[in-house]
Amino acid sequence: MTLLEVRDLAVQFRTMDGTVHAVDGISFTIDKGEILGVVGESGSGKSVSMMSMLGLVPQPPGRIVGGSVLFEGTDLVRASKRRMRQIRGEQIGMIFQDPMTALNPVMRVGKQISEAITIHHRRTSAAAASARAVDLLRLVGVPQPEARATQYPHQFSGGMRQRAVIAMAIANNPTLLIADEPTTALDVTIQAQVLDMLRRAQAETGAATIFITHDLGVVAELARRVIVMYAGRIMESGTVRTIFNRPRHPYTAGLLKSLPSLKHDSQTLTPIPGNPPNLLRPIAGCPFQPRCDIGRDRELCSTTRPPLAEVAPGHDSACHYPDELDGGREGAA
Amino acid sequence: MSLGADVVLSESPTSGPPLPDEIAHRRRSPFALGVRRYLRNWLAVVGGVVLIAFLVTAFILPLFMHLDPYGVDLSHARQAPGHGHLLGTDGTGRDVFARLVYGGRVSIGVGLAAATLSILIGATLGAVAGTFAGWTDMVIMRAADIFLSFPPIVVVIVLAGIFGPSVWMLIVALGVFTWPTSSRVVRGVVVTMREREFVQAARAVGAGRIWLITRHLLPAALSQIVVIFTLTVANCLLQEAGLSFLGLGVVPPTPSWGNLLHDAQSITVINSMPWLWVPPGVAVALMVLSVNFVGDGLRDAVDPRQR
Numbered sequence: 092m093t094l095l096e097v098r099d100l101a102v103q104f105r106t107m108d109g110t111v112h113a114v115d116g117i118s119f120t121i122d123k124g125e126i127l128g129v130v131g132e133s134g135s136g137k138s139v140s141m142m143s144m145l146g147l148v149p150q151p152p153g154r155i156v157g158g159s160v161l162f163e164g165t166d167l168v169r170a171s172k173r174r175m176r177q178i179r180g181e182q183i184g185m186i187f188q189d190p191m192t193a194l195n196p197v198m199r200v201g202k203q204i205s206e207a208i209t210i211h212h213r214r215t216s217a218a219a220a221s222a223r224a225v226d227l228l229r230l231v232g233v234p235q236p237e238a239r240a241t242q243y244p245h246q247f248s249g250g251m252r253q254r255a256v257i258a259m260a261i262a263n264n265p266t267l268l269i270a271d272e273p274t275t276a277l278d279v280t281i282q283a284q285v286l287d288m289l290r291r292a293q294a295e296t297g298a299a300t301i302f303i304t305h306d307l308g309v310v311a312e313l314a315r316r317v318i319v320m321y322a323g324r325i326m327e328s329g330t331v332r333t334i335f336n337r338p339r340h341p342y343t344a345g346l347l348k349s350l351p352s353l354k355h356d357s358q359t360l361t362p363i364p365g366n367p368p369n370l371l372r373p374i375a376g377c378p379f380q381p382r383c384d385i386g387r388d389r390e391l392c393s394t395t396r397p398p399l400a401e402v403a404p405g406h407d408s409a410c411h412y413p414d415e416l417d418g419g420r421e422g423a424a
Numbered sequence: 425m426s427l428g429a430d431v432v433l434s435e436s437p438t439s440g441p442p443l444p445d446e447i448a449h450r451r452r453s454p455f456a457l458g459v460r461r462y463l464r465n466w467l468a469v470v471g472g473v474v475l476i477a478f479l480v481t482a483f484i485l486p487l488f489m490h491l492d493p494y495g496v497d498l499s500h501a502r503q504a505p506g507h508g509h510l511l512g513t514d515g516t517g518r519d520v521f522a523r524l525v526y527g528g529r530v531s532i533g534v535g536l537a538a539a540t541l542s543i544l545i546g547a548t549l550g551a552v553a554g555t556f557a558g559w560t561d562m563v564i565m566r567a568a569d570i571f572l573s574f575p576p577i578v579v580v581i582v583l584a585g586i587f588g589p590s591v592w593m594l595i596v597a598l599g600v601f602t603w604p605t606s607s608r609v610v611r612g613v614v615v616t617m618r619e620r621e622f623v624q625a626a627r628a629v630g631a632g633r634i635w636l637i638t639r640h641l642l643p644a645a646l647s648q649i650v651v652i653f654t655l656t657v658a659n660c661l662l663q664e665a666g667l668s669f670l671g672l673g674v675v676p677p678t679p680s681w682g683n684l685l686h687d688a689q690s691i692t693v694i695n696s697m698p699w700l701w702v703p704p705g706v707a708v709a710l711m712v713l714s715v716n717f718v719g720d721g722l723r724d725a726v727d728p729r730q731r
Binding site for chain 2: 145147149176177178179180181184185187188189192193194195196197198206207210211256259260262263
C-alpha cells in the first residue's frame with residue numbers, strides 16, 4: 092500500500108547568480124514498511140528533495156515551485172505550518188548525516204530524545220519521557236543507557252551519537268523514516284554497526300524508510316528498491332537487483348563501472364568523464380547527455396528531455412535509448 | 425554472475441565490542457571544565473572575591489550590625505574617622521560608613537536591576553530577530569541602531585528634567601538604552617545556531633519557533649548573555665554614579681555611591697575631608713573593576729574552545 096507519493100516535485104533556489112534548479116520534477120512512491128534507496132552524487136538533489144518534503148528547506152532562498160507530496164492523504168507541500176509540525180517527528184522521522192552536529196552540544200542526550208516525545212505529547216510527564224528515552228537508547232544498542240542518557244553529546248563517540256540520533260528519529264514510532272546519509276560521517280567499522288542498527292530500528296517500528304546515500308554498497312545491502320538521481324532528476328528506478336544487474340540508463344551503468352570490484356581483478360577503475368551540469372542553466376534535454384557515450388552526438392538527447400518511462404515491469408529509466416546499453420559492466424548480465 | 429554481489433561491501437554486521445565506559449565517565453562535565461578555566465584567570469578570581477565581599481557588605485552586613493544612614497547629628501558633623509564612626513561623619517553628622525553600605529545597596533541594586541531589564545529586553549528581541557529573520561529582523565535591528573545612537577546620559581538628563589530624578593526612572597532609562605548591546609550579541613549567536621544541524625534536527629522532530637528559541641537558541645546564547653550581563657552591570661553602575669554625582673539620579677537623602685560623591689563637589693571637602701569622598705570613589709572603582717574581571721573570567725569559562 093502506498094504511503095508516500097511524490098509527483099513532479101520541483102525545488103529552486105534563488106541565488107545572486109540566478110535560479111538553481113535543485114530538484115527538477117521528480118516522481119516516486121514508497122510503500123508502507125518498504126526501504127527505498129536514493130543514490131546520487133553530491134548536488135544531485137537527494138537531500139533537498141527530502142528536506143522539501145518535510146518543509147525544512149529554508150525559504151527564501153529555496154522555493155517549492157511545483158508538484159505535490161501526498162503522505163497518508165495530506166499534501167505536504169500545501170499543508171499548514173501547524174500540520175507540518177505535527178507530522179515532523181510524529182509521523183516522519185529524520186536521521187541526519189552528521190551525528191557530530193545533529194545533537195545540541197549543551198543538552199543532555201536523554202533530554203534531547205525525550206524532547207522529541209514531549210513536543211508531540213505535551214501531557215507526557217518528564218519522568219515517563221526520560222524513561223522512554225532510556226528505553227530507546229537501549230533499543231538502538233547504547234550500552235548502559237541509564238548512565239548514557241545523562242551525558243552530553245561530547246561524551247559520546249560518533250557511532251554512539253548516530254545511535255542517539257536514530258533513537259530521536261524513531262521516538263514517536265513514525266510511519267516514515269528519512270535517513271540522510273546516516274553513515275557517511277562515520278568510520279567504516281562503525282558504519283556496519285549503524286546500518287545493522289538502522290535495519291533493526293526499521294524492523295522494530297515497521298516504518299517505511301527512505302535511505303539517502305552515495306554509497307551503492309550500502310544501498311545494495313539495505314534497500315530493495317533504489318532511485319538513481321542526477322542533476323535534480325530521477326535517472327532510473329527499480330529494484331536493486333535489476334538495476335545493479337542490468338542498468339538501463341548510461342549514468343547508472345557509469346556509476347557501477349566506476350566501483351571497485353572484488354571479483355574482477357582490474358588495475359584501474361573506469362570513471363565517468365566530465366562533470367555534472369551547472370544547474371543554474373535550465374537543461375533542455377537529458378542532463379547526462381554531454382557525458383554520455385550513447386547520447387553525446389545525438390540531437391534528440393540534447394534537445395528533448397527523456398521521460399522516466401518503464402523499460403521492464405517495475406523498472407523505469409529516463410533514457411531515450413535504454414536498449415543500447417548491454418547490461419552493465421562488460422555485459423556481465 | 426550479478427553485479428549486485430560485487431558492491432556488497434560489508435558482511436552482516438555484528439554488535440561491536442563494548443565501549444570503554446570508564447573512559448567516558450572520567451571526562452569532565454562542561455560545567456567542571458568551565459570552573460577550571462575560570463579559576464585559571466587569577467584576576468577573575470580576585471574580582472570574584474571582591475565582588476562577593478561587596479555584596480555581603482551591602483546586603484547581609486546590615487542585618488547583623490546596627491547602621492543608621494539617616495540619623496542626623498549636627499553636633500558631630502564632619503568628624504574625622506574614629507570616635508565611634510568608622511569612616512567619620514558627613515556635613516549633617518550622618519555616619520559615612522552606614523551611608524556607604526546602604527548606598528552600595530542602592531547602587532548595586534540599580535546596576536543589577538537595570539542590567540537585568542536590559543538583558544531581558546535585549547535577549548528576547550535578539551532571539552526573535554535572529555529566529556524570524558526577514559523584516560522582523562530588519563525592524564528590530566534598526567531600532568537597536570537608533571537606541572545606540574542616543575547617549576543614555578543625555579536621555580536621562582532630559583527624563584530627569586521632565587519626570588524629576590528617581591531610582592525607578594534611572595533603572596528604566598538605563599535598561600532601555602543599553603539593550604541593543606545584548607540583542608546584537610544574542611542575535612549573532614542565534615543566527616549562527618539557526619542553520620546548525622541540531623536546530624534542523626529539532627525542527628525535524630516537530631519543534632516550533634518558540635520551542636526552538638526557549639529550548640535551543642537562548643540556552644546556546646546563555647553563556648554570552650551571562651558575560652554581557654556582567655559588563656552591563658558595571659556600565660549601569662558607572663552611569664548611576666555619574667548621574668547621581670550630577671544630581672540627576674538617586675535623590676538624597678537616599679544614599680548611593682554617586683550622591684555620596686556629590687558632596688565632593690566642594691574644594692574644601694576634597695582638600696580637608698577625604699573620608700567623605702575617597703570611600704565611595706574607591707567603592708565604585710573597585711566594584712566596576714571586579715565586575716569587569718569577573719566578566720572576563722566568565723568569558724574564558726564559557727568559551728568551549730579553551731580547555
